[in-house]
Amino acid sequence: MTLAGSAPIRVMFVCLGNICRSPMAEAIFRHRVTQRGLTDRFVIDSCGTGDWHVGGPADERTIRTLQGRSVDIDHVARQLDARTDVDDWDLFVVMDSMNHRDVLKAGIPLEKVRLMRSFVPAHRSMGERAPAVPDPYEGTIDDFASVYEMLVEACDAMIDDLLIAREGDDQPSTKVLP
């Protein structure tokens, strides 16, 4: 890991529509970073590989799930633009194998791409075969609650991993470009 210097780590969460999983991941990650007093260490955003919801809000079930847990969300959906995003972001954190394939196809290099749940210690050795954060769009509010729990676990593990990587005081699983 080469996270030299004190520049913030620029993290882009990616899903398909940018209305369910990646905005929820962005909101949870920001919430946990704020709670831990680490806001100056990260720049955070999210996007979708698809364009169906560009300019619109998060899914109302995403909003309801977060608001019920006192996590703020203020979101306008946008699509990945690999031509500019590739240089603007250090790390693209995708939710499932389809997102993984699609960001690579769009031109994001493999070393900048990680599956969200591969940060969880139990899945770390699985790398690209780590379990997905399943798409809840066609599901129920309970599916959104389940996604929320997965994302809380993964966001906390991710913060730990990235900070360890930056400080170089342990064995991070992440390789983030400087």
Ligand code: 4NP
């Ligand atoms: P997301 O969920 O990728 O977690 O935002 C979806 C949202 C919308 C669609 C698919 C997945 N869609 O097909 O419109």
